[in-house]
Amino acid sequence: MRISTVTMFEQSTASMNRQQSDLMKVSQQIASGRRVVNPSDDPQAASRAVGVDQAKAVTEQYSDARVSARNSLSQTESILNSVSDAVTSAKTLLIQASSDTLSDVDREAIASELKGVYETMLGQANATDGNGRYLFGGYKDNAPPFVKSADGSVQYQGDSNVREQRVDASRLMPVNDNGETIFKSVPSGAGYVAEAKKENGDLNDGNVTFSGPQISDVKNATDFRITFTSDVAFDIETFDGTDWNAVKSESYTWESGDPAQQVSYGGVSISLEGTPVTDDSILVAKAGSEQREPDLFRTMEEAIRVLENPADTSAKKADLRNTLNTAMRDLDNSLDNVLTVRASAGARLNELDVIDSVGSNRMLNYDQTLSDLVDLDYTEAISEYSLRQIGMQASQKAFVDIKGLSLFNYM
Known part of the structure; x- marks a missing residue:
C-alpha cells in the first residue's frame, strides 16, 4: 500500500488535534476546579450532581424559612415577656388597692396607674411585625385583632387559627399564637x-x-x-x-x-x-x-371600674373587695397562661436551633457528595496535564520529522 504525502499530513494533523483537545480538556478542568466540566465528561456523575444541587437548593430554602420563623417567634417571645411584666405590675397594684387603709382618692390614683398598664397590654396585643402584619390576629393579620367597642370593652376581632411555616421537610411549625390563646385563655390546671x-x-x-x-x-x-x-x-x-x-x-x-x-x-x-x-x-x-370564660382585658376593666368609683356604701365596699379578689385570681391565671405560651415559643426557638444544626450537617453531606462527583483531584489533573503536554510536543516533533521525509533527498 502506498502512503501518500497527503495521508501523512492528515494523520499527523489529526494526531496533533487530538493531543491538543486532550490538553485543552485538562486545562479547562484545572481552570474551573471541576472534573466534570460538561455533562459528556461523566454523564452519570453529572446526573447525580443535578439531583444533589436540587436537594441543596431545597435545604437552603428551608434555612431561609427558619430565619423568618425565628424572627417571628423572637418577636412573640419578647412581647409576651412585656405582657407578663404588665400582668405582674397589675397584680401588685391590686394588692396595694385591697388595703383598707386607702382612701377613695388613693384608689383612684391606683386606677389611673392601672389604666396605663391596661393600655400597654392593649398595645402589645395589637403589635405588628416588620412587614406591618398584626402578630396575634391569626390569619386576619391586616387589621388590629383587639378593638374597643362602644361600651369601652375590648373585643377580639381576629380568628382562632395560628399561622404556620414549613421549616423542614417534615416539620410545619406554628410561628405565632393568636390573641385568644394569649389574652382569652387559661392553663388547663387553672x-x-x-x-x-x-x-x-x-x-x-x-x-x-x-x-x-x-x-x-x-x-x-x-x-x-x-x-x-x-x-x-x-x-x-x-x-x-x-x-x-x-x-x-x-x-x-x-x-x-x-x-x-x-x-x-x-x-x-x-x-x-x-x-x-x-x-x-x-x-x-x-x-x-363555659360559665367563666377568661378575658384578661375584662379583668382589667372590672378592676379599673371598681377602683374609680367611691366605696361609700356597704354594698360598694363589698363590690370592691369581691371584684379585687376575683381580679387577682384572674390575673394569676392569666400570668400562668402567658408564661405557658411564652415557654411554648421558647421551645419552638430551641427546636429551630436543633433543625438548623441538622440542616447544616445535611448541607455538609451534600457538599461532600457533590465534591466527590464533580470536583477535581488536582494532583491527578496536574500529572495528566504534564502527560498531555509531552504527548502534544511528541506529536508536533513527529510531524516535523515525517514531513521532512522525501525520496528526492536520496536522489
Whole structure:
C-alpha cells in the first residue's frame, strides 16, 4: 500500500488535534476546579450532581424559612415577656388597692396607674411585625385583632387559627399564637374562681363578701351558683347545658349572725360573710369553663371600674373587695397562661436551633457528595496535564520529522 504525502499530513494533523483537545480538556478542568466540566465528561456523575444541587437548593430554602420563623417567634417571645411584666405590675397594684387603709382618692390614683398598664397590654396585643402584619390576629393579620367597642370593652376581632411555616421537610411549625390563646385563655390546671354578680350581670345589692373558693375534692368539683331567695335563704344552682336549675336535695338557710358561713357543693367550698338581698348571686366556676370564660382585658376593666368609683356604701365596699379578689385570681391565671405560651415559643426557638444544626450537617453531606462527583483531584489533573503536554510536543516533533521525509533527498 502506498502512503501518500497527503495521508501523512492528515494523520499527523489529526494526531496533533487530538493531543491538543486532550490538553485543552485538562486545562479547562484545572481552570474551573471541576472534573466534570460538561455533562459528556461523566454523564452519570453529572446526573447525580443535578439531583444533589436540587436537594441543596431545597435545604437552603428551608434555612431561609427558619430565619423568618425565628424572627417571628423572637418577636412573640419578647412581647409576651412585656405582657407578663404588665400582668405582674397589675397584680401588685391590686394588692396595694385591697388595703383598707386607702382612701377613695388613693384608689383612684391606683386606677389611673392601672389604666396605663391596661393600655400597654392593649398595645402589645395589637403589635405588628416588620412587614406591618398584626402578630396575634391569626390569619386576619391586616387589621388590629383587639378593638374597643362602644361600651369601652375590648373585643377580639381576629380568628382562632395560628399561622404556620414549613421549616423542614417534615416539620410545619406554628410561628405565632393568636390573641385568644394569649389574652382569652387559661392553663388547663387553672382552679376555680368566684364572681359576685346577679344572673343578669348587674351588681349585687347586698354586702355579702366571699373568700376562696377552695377545692376539697378534685374529682367531684363542679360549677355552681349561689342565688339568695331572701335575706335568710339561698339556692344552690347547677347548669345543665341550657339553664341554671336549683338543687332541691336539701334546704339552704342563711344565718346572718355568723361572722362567716361556709358553703360547699360538689367538692368546692367558699366562705361568705355579710347581709344578702334577694336575687343577689355568687358564681363559683372553673376558670376557662363555659360559665367563666377568661378575658384578661375584662379583668382589667372590672378592676379599673371598681377602683374609680367611691366605696361609700356597704354594698360598694363589698363590690370592691369581691371584684379585687376575683381580679387577682384572674390575673394569676392569666400570668400562668402567658408564661405557658411564652415557654411554648421558647421551645419552638430551641427546636429551630436543633433543625438548623441538622440542616447544616445535611448541607455538609451534600457538599461532600457533590465534591466527590464533580470536583477535581488536582494532583491527578496536574500529572495528566504534564502527560498531555509531552504527548502534544511528541506529536508536533513527529510531524516535523515525517514531513521532512522525501525520496528526492536520496536522489
